[in-house]
Each structure stands twice: as C-alpha cells, then as structure tokens.
Amino acid sequence: xxxxxxxxxxxxxxxxxxxxxxxxxxxxxxxxxxxxxxxxxxxxxxxxxxxxxxxxxxxxxxxxxxxxxxxxxxxxxxxxxxxxxxxxxxxxxxxxxxxxxxxxxxxxxxxxxxxxxxxxxxxxxxxxxxxxxxxxxxxxxxxxxxxxxxxxxxxxxxxxxxxxxxxxxxxxxxxxxxxxxxxxxxxxxxxxxxxxxxxxxxxxxxxxxxxxxxxxxxxxxxxxxxxxxxxxxxxxxxxxxxxxxxxxxxxxxxxxxxxxxxxxxxxxxxxxxxxxxxxxxxxxxxxxxxxxxxxxxxxxxxxxxxxxxxxxxxxxxxxxxxxxxxxxxxxxxxxxxxxxxxxxxxxxxxxxxxxxxxxxxxxxxxxxxxxxxxxxxxxxxxxxxxxxxxxxxxxxxxxxxxxxxxxxxxxxxxxxxxxxxxxxxxxxxxxxxxxxxxxxxxxxxxxxxxxxxxxxxxxxxxxxxxxxxxxxxxxxxxxxxxxxxxxxxxxxxxxxxxxxxxxxxxxxxxxxxxxxxxxxxxxxxxxxxxxxxxxxxxxxxxxxxxxxxxxxxxxxxxxxxxxxxxxxxxxxxxxxxxxxxxxxxxxxxxxxxxxxxxxxxxxxxxxxxxxxxxxxxxxxxxxxxxxxxxxxxxxxxxxxxxxxxxxxxxxxxxxxxxxxxxxxxxxxxxxxxxxxxxxxxxxxxxxxxxxxxxxxxxxxxxxxxxxxxxxxxxxxxxxxxxxxxxxxxxxxxxxxxxxxxxxxxxxxxxxxxxxxxxxxxxxxxxxxxxxxxxxxxxxxxxxxxx
Amino acid sequence: xxxxxxxxxxxxxxxxxxxxxxxxxxxxxxxxxxxxxxxxxxxxxxxxxxxxxxxxxxxxxxxxxxxxxxxxxxxxxxxxxxxxxxxxxxxxxxxxxxxxxxxxxxxxxxxxxxxxxxxxxxxxxxxxxxxxxxxxxxxxxxxxxxxxxxxxxxxx
Numbered sequence: 001x002x003x004x005x006x007x008x009x010x011x012x013x014x015x016x017x018x019x020x021x022x023x024x025x026x027x028x029x030x031x032x033x034x035x036x037x038x039x040x041x042x043x044x045x046x047x048x049x050x051x052x053x054x055x056x057x058x059x060x061x062x063x064x065x066x067x068x069x070x071x072x073x074x075x076x077x078x079x080x081x082x083x084x085x086x087x088x089x090x091x092x093x094x095x096x097x098x099x100x101x102x103x104x105x106x107x108x109x110x111x112x113x114x115x116x117x118x119x120x121x122x123x124x125x126x127x128x129x130x131x132x133x134x135x136x137x138x139x140x141x142x143x144x145x146x147x148x149x150x151x152x153x154x155x156x157x158x159x160x161x162x163x164x165x166x167x168x169x170x171x172x173x174x175x176x177x178x179x180x181x182x183x184x185x186x187x188x189x190x191x192x193x194x195x196x197x198x199x200x201x202x203x204x205x206x207x208x209x210x211x212x213x214x215x216x217x218x219x220x221x222x223x224x225x226x227x228x229x230x231x232x233x234x235x236x237x238x239x240x241x242x243x244x245x246x247x248x249x250x251x252x253x254x255x256x257x258x259x260x261x262x263x264x265x266x267x268x269x270x271x272x273x274x275x276x277x278x279x280x281x282x283x284x285x286x287x288x289x290x291x292x293x294x295x296x297x298x299x300x301x302x303x304x305x306x307x308x309x310x311x312x313x314x315x316x317x318x319x320x321x322x323x324x325x326x327x328x329x330x331x332x333x334x335x336x337x338x339x340x341x342x343x344x345x346x347x348x349x350x351x352x353x354x355x356x357x358x359x360x361x362x363x364x365x366x367x368x369x370x371x372x373x374x375x376x377x378x379x380x381x382x383x384x385x386x387x388x389x390x391x392x393x394x395x396x397x398x399x400x401x402x403x404x405x406x407x408x409x410x411x412x413x414x415x416x417x418x419x420x421x422x423x424x425x426x427x428x429x430x431x432x433x434x435x436x437x438x439x440x441x442x443x444x445x446x447x448x449x450x451x452x453x454x455x456x457x458x459x460x461x462x463x464x465x466x467x468x469x470x471x472x473x474x475x476x477x478x479x480x481x482x483x484x485x486x487x488x489x490x491x492x493x494x495x496x497x498x499x500x501x502x503x504x505x506x507x508x509x510x511x512x513x514x515x516x517x518x519x520x521x522x523x524x525x526x527x528x529x530x531x532x533x534x535x536x537x538x539x540x541x542x543x544x545x546x547x548x549x550x551x552x553x554x555x556x557x558x559x560x561x562x563x564x565x566x567x568x569x570x571x572x573x574x575x576x577x578x579x580x581x582x583x584x585x586x587x588x589x590x591x592x593x594x595x596x597x598x599x600x601x602x603x604x605x606x607x608x609x610x611x612x613x614x615x616x617x618x619x620x621x622x623x624x625x626x627x628x629x630x631x632x633x634x635x636x637x638x639x640x641x642x643x644x645x646x647x648x649x650x651x652x653x654x655x656x657x658x659x660x661x662x663x664x665x666x667x668x669x670x671x672x673x674x675x676x677x678x679x680x681x682x683x684x685x686x687x688x689x690x691x692x693x694x695x696x697x698x699x700x701x702x703x704x705x706x707x708x709x710x711x712x713x714x715x716x717x718x719x720x721x722x723x724x725x726x727x728x729x730x731x732x733x734x735x736x737x738x739x740x741x742x743x744x745x746x747x748x749x750x751x752x753x754x755x756x757x758x759x760x761x762x763x764x765x766x767x768x769x770x771x772x773x774x775x776x777x778x779x780x781x782x783x784x785x786x
Numbered sequence: 787x788x789x790x791x792x793x794x795x796x797x798x799x800x801x802x803x804x805x806x807x808x809x810x811x812x813x814x815x816x817x818x819x820x821x822x823x824x825x826x827x828x829x830x831x832x833x834x835x836x837x838x839x840x841x842x843x844x845x846x847x848x849x850x851x852x853x854x855x856x857x858x859x860x861x862x863x864x865x866x867x868x869x870x871x872x873x874x875x876x877x878x879x880x881x882x883x884x885x886x887x888x889x890x891x892x893x894x895x896x897x898x899x900x901x902x903x904x905x906x907x908x909x910x911x912x913x914x915x916x917x918x919x920x921x922x923x924x925x926x927x928x929x930x931x932x933x934x935x936x937x938x939x940x941x942x
Binding site for chain 2 (some may be wrong): 066109110111112239240241242243244245247248249250252254255257263271289290306307308309310312368370371372417418419420448450451530617639668671672673674676697698699701704705706707709710711713722770774775776777778779780781782784785786
C-alpha cells in the first residue's frame, strides 16, 4: 500500500522538547481517493497521520514537576497510532437518489456518534444533517485496530478522515455540475443537495452521482472547509434517531426478527464463572411448555424457547451440579487484602517535609447497561452470522470463529445499535456464547442475559486502592506520590494490542497493557514537585472492564481529597489553592468558570457544603463544583427499596474539550457522566460474598435514580480555540467524583476512607437466591398501576 | 392451549399461549411489538412500562391470563395519533432527551401516566411527583427527562 502523506509533504513544526508544543499552521491540503464505481465513491485513509503528526496538547512551559506522559502523548494518540500501520480506507458514497451514505466503523450505544458523523459530512457537503445516512459498519477485519470504540476516541480519530472524504465528494460534484451547467466551478453554490449556478440553472446530487463517478482509483488533493465557514459543526443538533426512539421503532439486538432465532437464556452457576458439571433433569425441562432445546454449553445450560418467559421458566426448573468458580469462597475483604499486599511503596520517605498520607478503597462497581448482554447467532456448518452491539467487532469475529471452529472469513458480524455500553461492550461475551449455543443446538438463537446474569456474572469495574503521600514545606509541595492498586482490568482483547502497539512508542514510556493505559491517561495536573504515579494490578480472574474510564474516577477522587487536605494544611482556600497550583491557564479557565457560575464560597447551612474537583484527559480539561446536603432530614428520607442518603443538590460543571462538533450531544455526555459520579461516590457498588456478587437487580445495585439526581445541573462548555475535537464519552465523571467527595468530606467533617460511602451499610434489600439463578417474575403487576 | 384476546394499540389480538406467560413476552416474542423493553423482568427497572386502560403498568409482571377481553393495552407504538406525536413524545424530541434510547419508551409511558395521575388527583407535577417515577436511565439523562415531563404536561 502506498504511504500517503501530506500533499505536499511538509516538514515537522519545531517543537519544544517534551511539551508537544507546536506552532499554529495554515490551511492544508489532504489526500483523498476517488474509487472506481458506478456512482461517486470517495475515500480517505482512516488514520490521522497525514493530518496531526505531532501530539497536539499544546501545553507549554517547563514545570517543577516535569512533563508526565499524558501531557505529551495520551491514550487518544495511542489509539490513533495503533491504527497507523494497518489503516485502510473509509468511504462515502453518493447514491443515485442524491443521498449520501457512510458506514461508520464504530459502535453507537447512545453517545451520539451517528449524529455527529452526519453533521461532519453535512458540513463539508453543504447538506442538511438528515440528508446524510450513517449506519454502523459490519466487522471489517482489514481495518485491524481501527474499528474499536473506546477510550472516548471516536470523534478524535474519525473527524479528519471523514471530512477529507466528504470534501472530495463535494469537489467532484461541483466539477461535474460545472460541466453540466457550463459555468465556472468557483461561481457555483451547493446547498441541500442542489448545486446552483450564479447565472441560473441548478442540478441536484441525484443527477450528478453517476457523472461524478470515477472510472479508476486515483489519489486527489483536497482542501477542507475553513473553520470560520462552519454552519453545522459547533451548533446544537438533536439526535437524529430520537424520533425512532420516542415512537418505539429503534431496533436493538433483541428486537431484530431473524428467522427461527428463538429466545435463549443460559442457566448460570451460583459462583462467579462457575461451570456446569452435570444436569439432573435435562429431559424433563425439554418437555416444558414452549421449550424447544436444552443443551449444556461451556458457561452453563442453554434453554431455547418460543418466548423468553418460557426460557426463563426452563432455567428456573433445571437442577444442575456446578463446578467452583474462579473466586470460590472469596469476599470483599479477602480480595482487598490481596490488593493491599500488592501496593507499591512510596519513593520519598516520610519526614522529608511535613507528610500527609491518605488511603482510599474503591469497591467493585457494575458496568451493566440497561440493555443486557445479548446477541443473535446463526451458525451453520460452513458459516456463521452474528448480530449484536459490539465495540470491538473485529476481535469478536476472531473469537467467534475460534469458538465455533470456522475460519474468520466465514464469520459475519453485524454491529447493532446498543442500549448503553459505558465500556462493557468492548467485550462481546454474549456474541461468543450465542455462537456456541447456535452451534450446539444446531439452530439460530436470540441469546439474552437476564438482569441477574448481567449484574452477577457480567463485567465489573475493578476494586482498587489509591494511596497518596504528599510532603509539604511552607507554601510548597515538595513531592506528591500516588500508588493505585487494582484487581486486574482486562484490556485484552478489548484494548490490549492497540494499546501495546502505541504505548511503547510513547516518549516517556516503555510500558505494557493496562499499566500503559494508566500511564497514558493519568496525569497529576498540579505543580506538586516530585510527582510519581504508579499502577500495580493483581490478577484474580474477575470479569472486568472499563466503566466510563478505568482509573480516572478513582484516581481523581483520591487526588482531589488530598488536594483539599494539602490546602487545609497550608491554610488556603481550596479554590485559590487549586488555581495557584494548576499547571496551565486552560486548566484555570474551567476552574474559574465553575467557581463563578456555581458561586464558590457562598455561605452554606450547617450540614451542607460545596466541593471542587478538577480533571484533565482526552485532550481536554474539566472542573466541577458540587453542593451536597448531608443534613439528617435529607439523609434519612425514606423511599421504598431505595438508597437515599446525602443529596447532591447542585452541580456546576465546565468542560473545554477542544473543537465541539455537537454541543447538545456533548452536554448529554457530561450529564450522564455526572449522574454516574453520584452513583460511584454515594450509592452503588457490588458486594462480593462467598465467591459471588450479591446484587441481582436494579433495586439491589443502586444506580442514580430520579430521587438521587441533582435538582440543579449547569453544564458550561468553555470556548476553545483548539482545531481538533477531544474525547467526551467518559469525561463527565472524574472531576465530578472529586467534587462530590470533597463536598461530602466538608459537609460531614470527615474524609471517607472508602467508596461508595454506603458500601458497608446494611443491605436495604433481601438478596435474591443463587439457585435458581433468575428470580421469578411477579404476577401482581396489575396491583401497581397508576 | 388457552386463547387470550385483548386490544393492543387499538387492534384486537388473539394469542394461544399458557396462562402464566408474562404479557411482556406475549407482546414482544409472539406479537412482535418491541417498543416495551426487557430490563429486569421483576417490575423494578420499568423499561417495559405500558398502559392498561390508560394507566401505567409493567407487563413483565402480569400473566397474560390476568388480561381480560375488554382490556386495552397501549405500548409506546400506540401512543401517537398516527403521525401526530403525543405531546410527551414531542417534548422528548424538543429537549433531545434520549441517549441510547433503550429505557425511553418506558420513561415516556411512565411520564404520561404520572401527569394524568397528578391531574386526576389535583396534585402539582412538581419535583416530588417526578421523583416517584422509578424508571432507570443508565445513560443518566435524568435532568432532560425532568424538563421534558414538565413541558409535555403543559400540553396535555
């Protein structure tokens, strides 16, 4: 494959060593491709190497702390660079009916990337947003690592390649119209799929789709629309699938009607990852109403039936002997002891200055989305077809092929729109299981995990500890050391190879796997002298994944609590202290925004308090100011089968994430992150007892509900002059976690040692039985109408 | 096998299935109406919220045998009047409420019923009333849901 570069190639901008600083650049030309096809098909290389050839976080100035890896080379850069050697082309097609279509090689689970991609194409081509049809691409193994939706990377990695292709399409259409109308191309305007000449006459895209087509593949230079001409990018845009959603038409995996793919549910072990040994009554269950098949598979006993209700009845009736699971007999405290034993020592001994030590524990949390793990599979002797919401469909197709004994080329993986992911759908547990079930049963299956499965056996955010030691002298922080120790997070195949490829190229790193992600994402944003951050992980065979980030929410919670303590030790206001010690003006910009809008320092009643948090990641900066009410009347308010407790009454959140494609979508992502932060700090965790997680329901696992969510929320998008977008999907959490924790500590006068703060409270529920593994559906629903 | 007849989104439907199969699965797996979502199966998450004779209920927790011939079941698909959206659906669009959208059919059906309940009982549709709604949104779009409920109620 040709090595595609700038046209013309340009020399590298002079850079300050280690800072990633580069001079501003003028309008460039890019290389796109015309593809031989009956109608106009254009393409661009799906990497950004020809566009952004330097780490672009333009943070200057030598600092007492020295640069940490994420300041010069972060996770987004790694995800981009992982694609470089293997990148292939993405293509935009202009169809005979004048519509423009694009298959996005990413997974949309509600984050709005279909809408933002429509906006990017519409912008370059002068179209209305709804004139662009964007679908999710099937697995494309030739894209290698370039079909992974994670690390908040989608917009950062796709923005420019998509623009290049769209701009080329527009150029070709204008050229074709110029010939047809016999007018100079520079006098033509293109709006809404209609190209109009200055001296009259117009021609629609539909009449140009074939005329603009290319007979041969060729490289073409193209310039992109200058930012000052943007009419769509940066303007609020509603989600383009919203009407389908509010009318019930949006189709998720289990809504698909695939012939003969009958509902299938797996009977799972009481232990986490337990496996079936023997089934006592398989024939009896096969004879139950509606049930078509019952077969043993590697993770349990699969029951296929005419309805999910009957499949669940079958699961409940099974009598199975189980082998022990992977953490048989373990509980929270035994796991915590292993994590603590792995904590790395501090480098600077206590007593160098005035020493402050903090230690925090973060318990397991569930990444279960509202759509449970589910997939449809139709496995035949010579081929397999699988449907599901998958953020890493290439890896999925490889593992499915392995599971059913077919070559990867015989496996087709369709990416459906997902009902939430938050990281969980980086893995594809249901897709591999569905394929195995279909093969063993010999029929198509529509496999769905029940809520109890999803909560107890599904992937979790790992338990972790974070220890921090700071040494201060007068008004100076001499050293700041953070040691994060965690149950191992599975990053392979979800991230593994993409990251290891990129991380070893990081200027300051020679790291592997999850340590790389930690090193690439975590930065201490304050001038705290000698600053070290280390991660150590203990592999205990849990099913783990990121959950709107892996480390940041925990690391930031610990860090922001420590910052408040250092400020207190120096007798300084938490806002003034942060302002003085943050490294850059861009950071101070968001902090100032929340302090002003949220009225930092206003008088608060006893038992209520404000708190601040700050975080930098994803080429962006964010700050939160939270107000919390910890007065007894609030904490003790009673709601049936619910956790109430301290109420966050107001959140002011500011974000500068570079170029914003869709501010309304960005605000939505921040809102979701903020509500996640409430859950992580105040209400929701999993409890490991005797080798299994206790929680089996949304009334056991207390994700944020209407009665928890802040009555006031103000999200401020700070103007940024950055010429590229950063990452948004996970960015709302970390700063908010820090702010809630510091507000809580101030309100109650005590710094918590573990999170969520209710983890050791008595259960406000009766745990569901382990056998059978799925609770029976109630029959009294008509007694609860309103 | 028992036969069950009722009205679903204005149409008379008849199914042959055991009495104890929960209505959610009759609607989704047998009748192919997939707006009501499975989220827990135990009347907790409320993703399957529909209306029975105008009131909110959760078909995951109602055996089909408990449904009478005279019962009118409405799913999200039956809320709009043809192409004319219900005011609550329109409010949802105006405020760009949905993210992934999986819980949203249930949220909208719950919101409509909560507004009607408040109107019936002469109560204000205030924050306290909205906080009686137990539907989970794991994407966390709660603030926009609150705004949309109030805006939708103004046009109901």
